[in-house]
Amino acid sequence: MDELLKNLANVPESIRTAVRNQGGGHSNHSLFWQTLSAAGKGGAPKGDFAKAITEDLGGLDKVKEEAGKLGAGLFGSGWVWLVLDGGKNLTILTLPNQDSPLTEGHYPLFGIDVWEHAYYLKYKNVRADYLKAIWNVVNWDFISDRYAAAMKA
Ligand SMILES: [Fe+2]
Helix, strand or coil: CHHHHHCHHHCCHHHHHHHHHHHHHHHHHHHHHHCECCCCCCCCCCHHHHHHHHHHHCCHHHHHHHHHHHHHHCCCCEEEEEEECCCCCEEEEEEECCCCHHHHCCEEEEEEECCHHHCHHHHCCCHHHHHHHHHHHECHHHHHHHHHHHHHC
């Protein structure tokens, strides 16, 4: 699926929208589940990933602030993404719906699902509270390892 999303323009037009939406949704959530941990058990960014968080994005507090701002400002449904861009720099961005960072030439490290289904049961319509609380359940070990593997590739 990730290969199809990377080359979405080459997918036959008759199935391109389905690959983009359903395939993107599968890919995004498959990563999402792996990047979450039990509350308070997610550790902290480590190794070269921790260094890059500071060098590329100004530190973890800035990441949380920027992700919160972008997530709150995202109209409708979509995701906030922490990605490696084409130059292997960390970047935070949003994409609508189930669009995959892979289609944009990025490598996703962590995505925050900001579809209403992700937070409505617990946070009602207060997306900002969800965007603050999500950091309590982020699996930084997994994301640090994913970063290290991507930098080696
Ligand atoms: Fe979702």
